[in-house]
Amino acid sequence: MVTYLLATQENEDSNEVKYENYESYIDDMSEKGHLIWGAGVGSEFYAKGRGYKLSYSELSYLDILRMYGIPVGLYLIYLFFAPYFGLWKYQNRSIFLKRFCLGYVLFLILSGTNPLLLGSIGLTALSMFMVIVNKAGDMGEGEEDGLIVDHCLLR
Numbered sequence: 001m002v003t004y005l006l007a008t009q010e011n012e013d014s015n016e017v018k019y020e021n022y023e024s025y026i027d028d029m030s031e032k033g034h035l036i037w038g039a040g041v042g043s044e045f046y047a048k049g050r051g052y053k054l055s056y057s058e059l060s061y062l063d064i065l066r067m068y069g070i071p072v073g074l075y076l077i078y079l080f081f082a083p084y085f086g087l088w089k090y091q092n093r094s095i096f097l098k099r100f101c102l103g104y105v106l107f108l109i110l111s112g113t114n115p116l117l118l119g120s121i122g123l124t125a126l127s128m129f130m131v132i133v134n135k136a137g138d139m140g141e142g143e144e145d146g147l148i149v150d151h152c153l154l155r
Contacts (some may be wrong), residue, residue, distance in 0.1 A: 002021060018058060018113065025062045038069030052055035060117040080117065082127060083133045090136040097136060104129050 028045040029035045039045065044053040045066065056063045063074040087101055107125055111117040 015059075017049035021047045021057045021059060022062070024048045025059065025066055029066055033065065034069065035070070036069050038065075038067050038072065041067050043067065055117060056118070058113055058115055060115060060122075061112050063115075063118065080122075083126070083129045084108075087129075087133045088135055090133075093136070099133075100129075100132060 024045060024047045028039065032039075040056050042054050045067075046052070047054045047057055049057075061077060064076050067073070068076060084101060084104060089095060090097055092098075104125065108117075111122055114124050
């Protein structure tokens with residue numbers, strides 16, 4: 001809730017830049033078939049908030065949709081959320097899994113307003129979450145102490 005309140009403050013400078021960049025995304029995706037096919041990885045667009053051309057900004061999910069288009073972009077966004085749906089059925093087995101699920105979802109929300117998702121941080125978080133999902137399937141019903149991933153106990 002605090003993250004949402006901070007991200008939607010209108011008098012903050014960085015949020016004003018994001019709002020203006022949002023308008024630039026809409027303008028860019030509405031031309032030349034970018035909505036369906038995307039503009040391509042590394043393509044630039046004029047960002048009103050910054051006043052010059054950028055290849056990406058702090059709005060990660062809109063970057064994905066702008067670069068890859070709606071069909072492929074939604075699929076890529078789904079790939080980041082898919083491990084969470086896979087872990088949903090196991091989260092009642094351990095308090096660790098509940099906390100880890102909450103942390104991962106909060107990371108995905110936070111990375112939507114920061115350029116974290118499509119870099120090494122985002123892919124590391126995704127990889128670690130996928131490992132936890134795979135190990136949670138192997139965990140028995142009574143095992144509440146934690147998960148062992150490569151001889152390390154995660155609590």
